[in-house]
Amino acid sequence: MDFLCPGDPTVWDGRRFAPCFADLVLGLGGNVVAAVAVLALFIAKRSASRTENARRRLPEKLFVFAIPSFAACLSLLGIIVLVKKKIEGIDVPNHESFFRCSQFLAWVAVLISANGPWSEILCNPIICICWMLKILLEIPHLQYTLTEMKAMAYVTEIVSFSASITFGLFLIVITAIQKLCNKREVNSIEAPLIPNNENSEAENANLVNKQHNAWELLTFKSVNPMMDIGIRRQLDFTDLLDLPAELRTTSCYDKLLSSWTAEHQKYRADSSLLRAMFYAYGWSYLRLGILKVINDSISFVSPLLLNKFIKLIQEGSVGMDGYIIAISLGLTSIIKSFLDTQYSFRLAKLKLMLRSSMMGIVYRKCLCLSLSERSRFSEGEIQTFMSVDVDRTVNICNNLHDAWSFPLQIGLALYLLYTQVNYAFLSGLAITIILIPVNKWISTRIATATQKMMKQKDERISCAGELLAHIRTVKMYSWDKLFTQRLNKRRELEVKHLATRKYLDAWCVYFWATTPTLFSLFTFSIFAIMGHSLDAATVFTCVALFNTLISPLNSLPWVINGMIDSVISSRRLHNYLSTPEHCSSELTISSDIVKDDFNRNTETIYDPTTVIIRNLCCSWSSTSTVEPQIILRDISLQLQKGLFIAIVGEVGSGKSSLLNSIIGEMSVISGSINSCGSIAYVPQVPWILSGSLRDNILLGKGFDTRRYEEVIQACTLDVDISTMIGGDMSHIGEKGLNLSGGQRARLALARALYHDSDVYLFDDILSAVDSEVASWILEKAIMGPQMKRKTQLLSTHNLQAIYAADMIVVMANGFVKWFGTLDSFLATPYSKISNPDSSSAVSATSSQKNKGPSTSEFNTKDVLDNGSVVDQEEQRDQTEAEGRKEGKVEIIVYKKYATLAGWSMVFLIFVSAFLMQASRNGNDLWLTYWVDSSSGTNNTRFYLTILAGFGIINSFFTLGRAFSFAYGGLCAAIQIHADLLGSLIGAPVSFFDQNPSGRILNRLSSDLYTVDDSLPFILNIFVANFFGLLGTLVVLCYSQVTFLLILVPLWLIYSKVQFYYRSTSREVRRLDSVARSPIYSSFTETLDGSSTIRAFQKEGFFLERFIQQLTLYQNTSYSELTASLWLSLRLQLLAGLIILFIAVISVVGFHSNSPVKFGTPGLVGLALSYAAPVVSLLNSFLTTFTETEKEMISVERVVEYVGIPQEELQGSESPDRSWPTEGKIEFEHVTLRYKADLPPALNEISFHIESGMQVW
Structure with a gap:
C-alpha cells in the first residue's frame, strides 16, 4: 500500500477525497471502464460497414478525431512531466502516474475506435453512460489538483477536463440525433397514410441535415443568406429562414391543447394554465437549467483568473504563467459567448413554441364560446387576451430560471467577495438586504397598478373597437366629440395607473443602478477602517465581482415584477379558457328534463331533420350568472321535416333569440332543445368574410359548379357578378364594404343555400331588399327547388313570406303566444301583428303561392339596373394592402417622439445620464489612484471622503435620469394617443373602407402599448448603455494606451457588423408587424361572426386558416431571433479578443526582460475589469439600439396614421343652436x-x- 499511496492510505481526509483514493480508485476506475467499453464495442463492430461515417459532416469528424487527439497529447505531456520529475529526483506519487497512464489509454481507445465504424461504436447509449461516469469520477482528482498554485498544472487540468466534458456532450448529442433519425425512418412507413405537402420529404431531410451541422448551430451561419439579401434589397416573406419542425404552429398548438384539456378535465375549478404549460413544455424547459448553470458558473472564472493575474503582476513574476493566464482569460470569454447565445437561442425557441400554441388555443376558444358565455368578457378584453396577456404569460419562461439563477449568482459572488475582503462585504450585503423588502413593496404596487391599467386598457380597446365598427353611424350623427370624450376618459384612467407604474419603476431603476456603487463604497470603506490595506488584486477582483453582481441585482426585481405580471395574465387567460364552451346543435341540451321524456312523443322525434323544443327558458347571460335575465320563457315547439315556418312578432318579442337558442348561442336555464342534421344560419346583420365573393359563398366547402350557379341565380347575384371586374373572385373588402346592404343579405343567403343543410334559420333577411327582390328570393330561393324537404324558420315582417308559410309562430315578450297554420292564424287577434295594408296584398300573395311568380313579371336585370348594384368600376377593391417603410427609421420619427416628450426633458435625460456615468468612472479611477499610491494608510480618510463624494453624485444623477425618463415617456404616450385618436376621428370614411379595423386597432393596442411601456424601457437602457460604452472606452484608453492601436480596427469591424445586421433586422421587424396585423384582423373578424361559423360548423376551417397566419408570424419572429443572436455571438467574440489583447500586452509590458512598462498594476487591473463588461456592453448597446429602432417602428406606424388626410369641412358659419x-x-x-x-x-x-x- 505504501508503494501506491505513501503516507496517504485513507479515503477521506476531512475535506475531500484523499488524493490516492481519487486517483487510484475513482479516476483509474473510470478511465478503465470507459476504455474497456470502447474497445469491446470496437471488437464487436469492427466488421461493420463504414458507410455511415462517410455521411457525417466535417465538424463531426473533427470532434471525433481532433478532441481525442488533443486530449491524448495533454495526457502524454502529463506523463512526460512526471517522468522528468522522477529523473530529477523529485518525489512523484505512484497513484498519480497510474492515473495519467489510464487517462492516456482511454483517449487512445477512442482514437482506435475512430478508425473503425465509429458512428456505431461511439454513438451508443452505453458509451455515453460510461463516459459521463468517467467525467464524474475525475472530479475529485481535479479538486485537489486545482489547490496547487502552479498555473501550468491549473490550466492543463482545466483544459483536459473541459475536453472530456465537450467530448461527452458531443457523444450525447450525436447519439440523440441518430436515434431521432432512426425513429423518423421507421415512421416514414406510415407517411403515405398522412396527407402532406409534396415537398415535405425534402424539407424533413433538410431539417435533419441542419440538425447534424453543429458548426452552423453554434455560429448561426444559416442567417448569412438572409443577411446578404437584406443588405441588397427589401426583404420579403420568401427570404426568411425556414421554420424548424419543432416550431411548426400545428404541432405546438396540439401539444398545449391536449395538455390544457387534460388539466381542465382532471382538476376543473382547481385547474391551472401554468401547470398545463409545464406538462406540455416543462421538461424541455428544465433541461435548459443545466445549460444555465454551466453558463453562470463560467462567468465567475474570469474574476478568479483576474485575481491570479494581477497578483503575478504585483509580484513581478509574469513569466510563462502570466501568458497562460492571459490566454485563459480570453478563452473563458469566448467559451461563455457560445454558451450564452445557445442558452438564449433555446429559451427563445421555447417561448415561440409556447406563444404560438397559446395564441392558437385563445383563438380556438373564440370559436367555441357561445354568445351568452362570451358576455362575461368585453370584446376589448378578449382582444387584450391575444395582444397582451399571451406575451406576458410566455415571459414567465425567462423569469423562472432567473428566479433561482440570480440568487445563486448573488450568493456565489458574495462568497468570493468574502474570500477577498473578509467580513467587510457584509456592509454591502446589508444594503442589499434592506432593499429586498423595499423592492418587494414596489413590485406589489407595480402589480396592482398593472392590473388596474390592463382593466382600463381593455375598456378603451373595446370602446375603440365599437367606434371602428360603427364609424359611419358615428359620423352621420356627428358623435365624433362624444366618442372622443369617452375614449379620452378611459385613456386618462389608463394613464393614471400607467404613471403610477412608471414612477415606481423609476424608484426601482434608482435602487438597482446605485446598489453596485454603494456596495463598492461601503465594502472598501469598512475594509480600510478594519485596518487592511487595499491592493490592486483585491480591489479589481472585487470590482469584477461587483460588475458580475450588477445584472442579477438589477434584474431580480424585474424578474419578480415579470412573474407577477405573468401570473396575473395567466389567471385572466385561465378564466377565459375555463368558460363553458358552445354545445353543438347536433347534441341534446337539457337542464331539468331528461332525455327519456322525448320517447313519449311522436315518432317524428327520430326524424333526422326535425327541431324539438320542450319547456325552454333561455338567457343571454352566462350560466355562471347568479340571477340571469330570462329572455325566452316556457317555449315548446315541434317542427317537422320540410315545413316552412314564419316567426312573427313585434320588435323585441324574442324572434331572433329563438333562432339563436336553436344554434346554441343562448344559455339554457331549463328545458331542452334537440335538432338533428346540419344547420345553415343567416343573421339579420349579415356576416361577411374579408375575401372574395366566392370565398364567402363556399366558406371552406368544395366547389360544385352546378349548385354554385343555381344558388347565385336564385339569390339574384348573377347580374352583380357580371358587373364586377374580377367576377366572383372580386375582393369585397372587410365586412363587405364594397357591397350594398341588399347585396350582403343576398350573399349571406347564397352561402346558406350552397351548403345544402337540413335546417335553415333566416333572421329577417327580406328586410334588407326591396319588395320585388324579396318576391324573387322568396320564390326562387326560400321556396325554390333546392329547399324541398328542408326545414326552414324565417323571422320576418314580410307579408308575402307570412302568407306563404306552412306554419306560423307568434312571439310576444319571450313567449310563444300562438303556433299553427295560416288559416288558423288569420282567425286570431295575432294576425293584426302583420298589419296588411290592403286586401290586394293578401290576394297577390295567395296567387303567388298557388301559381308562383313568373319570370316575365319580374326581371332581375331591370331591378339591378335601377341601382341595386354598384357600377363595376365602383366594385374595384377598396381595401389597400398594408404598406411598410423601407430602410432605416427616418430621423423625423425620432424628432417627433422627442417633441412629444419635450426637448427640455430630453436635454435633462442626457445630462443626467452623462454625469451619472462620469461619476461612476471617476469612482473607479479614484480607486486605482488609491491602490497605486505610496502614501500608505495615513490618508485613508481623505481617500474615503473623495470616494463617498463620487457615490453621492452618482446617486443623485441616477435618480434624476430615472424620473426624467418616466416623466418624458408619459408625456409622449399621452400626446401620441391624443394625436392618433384626433386623426382617426377626423379621417374620411373612405380611410376606414381602405383599412380593415384590425389594422387600425393594431395601432391603438399593440403599437400604443409599445409607446406606453416597451419603448421608454428600451430607450432608457440604450441611453445608459451608450454612455456606459463611451465611459468604458475612455477608461480603457487611459489605463492602457496600447488599446488605441486596436481601437480603430475594432471600431471598423464593429461598424461593419452592426450595419450588416441592422439592414436586415429593420426589415424583419417590419415584416413581423405586417404578419401580426392579419392575426388581429382575423381574430376581430371571427369575434364578429362566431355564431355564423359555429352554425355552419366551420370551426376547423377557420382554425386552420388562423394557424397558417400564425405560422407566418412565427417565421418572422424566428428569423428575427436568429439574426439577433447572430449579432450577439459575434460581438461577444469581438469583446473576447479585446480581453485577450489587453491581458497579453500587459504581460509583455511587465515581463522582467521588457524595457517598456504599460501602466501600474492598478491600471492593468482597471483595464481588465473594464474589458470584461465590454462583452455585455457592446452586445447590449447594439441590441438596445436595434431594439430601440424596432420599437420606433411602432411610433413610425402611429405617426403614419397621425398624418392621414382629414375630412374637409365646407363652410365657415356655425349654425344656430336651434338648427x-x-x-x-x-x-x-x-x-x-x-x-x-x-x-x-x-x-x-x-x-x-x-x-x-x-x-x-
Whole structure:
C-alpha cells in the first residue's frame, strides 16, 4: 500500500477525497471502464460497414478525431512531466502516474475506435453512460489538483477536463440525433397514410441535415443568406429562414391543447394554465437549467483568473504563467459567448413554441364560446387576451430560471467577495438586504397598478373597437366629440395607473443602478477602517465581482415584477379558457328534463331533420350568472321535416333569440332543445368574410359548379357578378364594404343555400331588399327547388313570406303566444301583428303561392339596373394592402417622439445620464489612484471622503435620469394617443373602407402599448448603455494606451457588423408587424361572426386558416431571433479578443526582460475589469439600439396614421343652436365618388326633398 499511496492510505481526509483514493480508485476506475467499453464495442463492430461515417459532416469528424487527439497529447505531456520529475529526483506519487497512464489509454481507445465504424461504436447509449461516469469520477482528482498554485498544472487540468466534458456532450448529442433519425425512418412507413405537402420529404431531410451541422448551430451561419439579401434589397416573406419542425404552429398548438384539456378535465375549478404549460413544455424547459448553470458558473472564472493575474503582476513574476493566464482569460470569454447565445437561442425557441400554441388555443376558444358565455368578457378584453396577456404569460419562461439563477449568482459572488475582503462585504450585503423588502413593496404596487391599467386598457380597446365598427353611424350623427370624450376618459384612467407604474419603476431603476456603487463604497470603506490595506488584486477582483453582481441585482426585481405580471395574465387567460364552451346543435341540451321524456312523443322525434323544443327558458347571460335575465320563457315547439315556418312578432318579442337558442348561442336555464342534421344560419346583420365573393359563398366547402350557379341565380347575384371586374373572385373588402346592404343579405343567403343543410334559420333577411327582390328570393330561393324537404324558420315582417308559410309562430315578450297554420292564424287577434295594408296584398300573395311568380313579371336585370348594384368600376377593391417603410427609421420619427416628450426633458435625460456615468468612472479611477499610491494608510480618510463624494453624485444623477425618463415617456404616450385618436376621428370614411379595423386597432393596442411601456424601457437602457460604452472606452484608453492601436480596427469591424445586421433586422421587424396585423384582423373578424361559423360548423376551417397566419408570424419572429443572436455571438467574440489583447500586452509590458512598462498594476487591473463588461456592453448597446429602432417602428406606424388626410369641412358659419328647424334636403349638381381614381358613383345629381315628405 505504501508503494501506491505513501503516507496517504485513507479515503477521506476531512475535506475531500484523499488524493490516492481519487486517483487510484475513482479516476483509474473510470478511465478503465470507459476504455474497456470502447474497445469491446470496437471488437464487436469492427466488421461493420463504414458507410455511415462517410455521411457525417466535417465538424463531426473533427470532434471525433481532433478532441481525442488533443486530449491524448495533454495526457502524454502529463506523463512526460512526471517522468522528468522522477529523473530529477523529485518525489512523484505512484497513484498519480497510474492515473495519467489510464487517462492516456482511454483517449487512445477512442482514437482506435475512430478508425473503425465509429458512428456505431461511439454513438451508443452505453458509451455515453460510461463516459459521463468517467467525467464524474475525475472530479475529485481535479479538486485537489486545482489547490496547487502552479498555473501550468491549473490550466492543463482545466483544459483536459473541459475536453472530456465537450467530448461527452458531443457523444450525447450525436447519439440523440441518430436515434431521432432512426425513429423518423421507421415512421416514414406510415407517411403515405398522412396527407402532406409534396415537398415535405425534402424539407424533413433538410431539417435533419441542419440538425447534424453543429458548426452552423453554434455560429448561426444559416442567417448569412438572409443577411446578404437584406443588405441588397427589401426583404420579403420568401427570404426568411425556414421554420424548424419543432416550431411548426400545428404541432405546438396540439401539444398545449391536449395538455390544457387534460388539466381542465382532471382538476376543473382547481385547474391551472401554468401547470398545463409545464406538462406540455416543462421538461424541455428544465433541461435548459443545466445549460444555465454551466453558463453562470463560467462567468465567475474570469474574476478568479483576474485575481491570479494581477497578483503575478504585483509580484513581478509574469513569466510563462502570466501568458497562460492571459490566454485563459480570453478563452473563458469566448467559451461563455457560445454558451450564452445557445442558452438564449433555446429559451427563445421555447417561448415561440409556447406563444404560438397559446395564441392558437385563445383563438380556438373564440370559436367555441357561445354568445351568452362570451358576455362575461368585453370584446376589448378578449382582444387584450391575444395582444397582451399571451406575451406576458410566455415571459414567465425567462423569469423562472432567473428566479433561482440570480440568487445563486448573488450568493456565489458574495462568497468570493468574502474570500477577498473578509467580513467587510457584509456592509454591502446589508444594503442589499434592506432593499429586498423595499423592492418587494414596489413590485406589489407595480402589480396592482398593472392590473388596474390592463382593466382600463381593455375598456378603451373595446370602446375603440365599437367606434371602428360603427364609424359611419358615428359620423352621420356627428358623435365624433362624444366618442372622443369617452375614449379620452378611459385613456386618462389608463394613464393614471400607467404613471403610477412608471414612477415606481423609476424608484426601482434608482435602487438597482446605485446598489453596485454603494456596495463598492461601503465594502472598501469598512475594509480600510478594519485596518487592511487595499491592493490592486483585491480591489479589481472585487470590482469584477461587483460588475458580475450588477445584472442579477438589477434584474431580480424585474424578474419578480415579470412573474407577477405573468401570473396575473395567466389567471385572466385561465378564466377565459375555463368558460363553458358552445354545445353543438347536433347534441341534446337539457337542464331539468331528461332525455327519456322525448320517447313519449311522436315518432317524428327520430326524424333526422326535425327541431324539438320542450319547456325552454333561455338567457343571454352566462350560466355562471347568479340571477340571469330570462329572455325566452316556457317555449315548446315541434317542427317537422320540410315545413316552412314564419316567426312573427313585434320588435323585441324574442324572434331572433329563438333562432339563436336553436344554434346554441343562448344559455339554457331549463328545458331542452334537440335538432338533428346540419344547420345553415343567416343573421339579420349579415356576416361577411374579408375575401372574395366566392370565398364567402363556399366558406371552406368544395366547389360544385352546378349548385354554385343555381344558388347565385336564385339569390339574384348573377347580374352583380357580371358587373364586377374580377367576377366572383372580386375582393369585397372587410365586412363587405364594397357591397350594398341588399347585396350582403343576398350573399349571406347564397352561402346558406350552397351548403345544402337540413335546417335553415333566416333572421329577417327580406328586410334588407326591396319588395320585388324579396318576391324573387322568396320564390326562387326560400321556396325554390333546392329547399324541398328542408326545414326552414324565417323571422320576418314580410307579408308575402307570412302568407306563404306552412306554419306560423307568434312571439310576444319571450313567449310563444300562438303556433299553427295560416288559416288558423288569420282567425286570431295575432294576425293584426302583420298589419296588411290592403286586401290586394293578401290576394297577390295567395296567387303567388298557388301559381308562383313568373319570370316575365319580374326581371332581375331591370331591378339591378335601377341601382341595386354598384357600377363595376365602383366594385374595384377598396381595401389597400398594408404598406411598410423601407430602410432605416427616418430621423423625423425620432424628432417627433422627442417633441412629444419635450426637448427640455430630453436635454435633462442626457445630462443626467452623462454625469451619472462620469461619476461612476471617476469612482473607479479614484480607486486605482488609491491602490497605486505610496502614501500608505495615513490618508485613508481623505481617500474615503473623495470616494463617498463620487457615490453621492452618482446617486443623485441616477435618480434624476430615472424620473426624467418616466416623466418624458408619459408625456409622449399621452400626446401620441391624443394625436392618433384626433386623426382617426377626423379621417374620411373612405380611410376606414381602405383599412380593415384590425389594422387600425393594431395601432391603438399593440403599437400604443409599445409607446406606453416597451419603448421608454428600451430607450432608457440604450441611453445608459451608450454612455456606459463611451465611459468604458475612455477608461480603457487611459489605463492602457496600447488599446488605441486596436481601437480603430475594432471600431471598423464593429461598424461593419452592426450595419450588416441592422439592414436586415429593420426589415424583419417590419415584416413581423405586417404578419401580426392579419392575426388581429382575423381574430376581430371571427369575434364578429362566431355564431355564423359555429352554425355552419366551420370551426376547423377557420382554425386552420388562423394557424397558417400564425405560422407566418412565427417565421418572422424566428428569423428575427436568429439574426439577433447572430449579432450577439459575434460581438461577444469581438469583446473576447479585446480581453485577450489587453491581458497579453500587459504581460509583455511587465515581463522582467521588457524595457517598456504599460501602466501600474492598478491600471492593468482597471483595464481588465473594464474589458470584461465590454462583452455585455457592446452586445447590449447594439441590441438596445436595434431594439430601440424596432420599437420606433411602432411610433413610425402611429405617426403614419397621425398624418392621414382629414375630412374637409365646407363652410365657415356655425349654425344656430336651434338648427335644424326642419328636415329639408337639397342636392345641387352633386358628384360623388368612392375614391379619387374611380369614376363618379353619383354624377350631377340634383333634387329637393321638402320637410315632411316621405320618399320611397
